Ligand SMILES: [Zn+2]
């Protein structure tokens with residue numbers, strides 16, 4: 001059963017509205033209040049999360065069991081380079097990660113439930129179901145918006161028995177929905193390493209400890225952590241993406257600052273890696289007469305899709321959602337704070353094909369809006385079978 005054209009048009013209008021008015025992480029107050037006004041008009045109950053733009057919208061708040069859908073509110077510090085008529089009106093800020101699409105999908109579902117084109121079963125013989133839309137601030141910026149939501153009493157009151165998210169994917173054709181059971185998206189931790197020692201004249205390196213050379217050795221040695229100290233069966237990535245040595249052609253600086261990322265798909269491997277990274281950086285720097293100070297800022301955990309939920313939803317959509325093609329997608333080394341929900345609640349994070357085109361986080365990203373209809377058809381099918389959204 002395709003979704004009504006009026007629902008698609010509504011979701012598209014919401015998408016264009018929020019796309020034109022993007023806001024940065026933790027500052028999405030206008031976006032939140034626009035969506036809240038729409039949801040209120042549709043008869044949804046609203047619950048705000050204190051001190052953040054994040055909020056919940058609840059359908060059937062007296063329900064006994066809830067199912068959840070997460071949409072992010074934030075945009076990125078990117079200057080939009082599309083010529084769309086609804087391009088960003090906020091200079092230097094752009095919805096380049098598809099969060100505008102994710103919000104529009106949530107709002108389309110809100111309208112479908114309000115107008116009866118998606119039905120949640122109720123009755124004496126079955127639990128009465130409700131839906132919680134989780135509108136999350138600040139997904140793009142550590143520590144992410146999810147921890148504050150998950151620890152709130154507001155979320156505890158409507159805690160869903162399972163939770164879903166779509167993420168726009170410009171490597172998939174419109175119509176495709178990407179599934180991956182089990183560990184799917186990586187953990188992501190930020191590395192900050194400072195190598196310090198004695199600098200001096202570039203012509204007299206023997207009178208220095210050359211922190212630049214030591215830092216270079218640290219970079220090389222850290223690749224051995226990944227290649228030789230962690231199990232080869234678990235994917236991992238270690239990247240140093242910034243090196244700052246403010247010397248000159250003839251000046252060896254006293255200090256080199258480096259930044260990077262470590263990512264993997266297993267929490268135990270993640271713990272092992274943190275210890276190894278610190279030890280290797282410190283010892284290598286020491287071996288050359290320098291010190292290394294290592295700070296690892298913990299980012300998002302590994303995102304694990306609940307395998308049974310993944311299988312059951314894939315079966316349901318393959319059988320009942322004519323306009324979606326379910327495909328298997330590989331693991332990814334990118335991260336999403338949806339992982340926090342999925343640590344506590346059976347979660348399913350699906351990739352939504354938006355047509356092959358410019359990548360996420362680029363100024364030319366421009367998803368095919370027809371994908372809104374695909375996601376909404378899928379959610380309409382899920383609403384028919386809430387008992388299969390997890391126990
Ligand atoms: Zn992003």
Ligand SMILES: [Zn+2]
Pocket residue numbers: 097098099139167
């Ligand atoms: Zn995103």
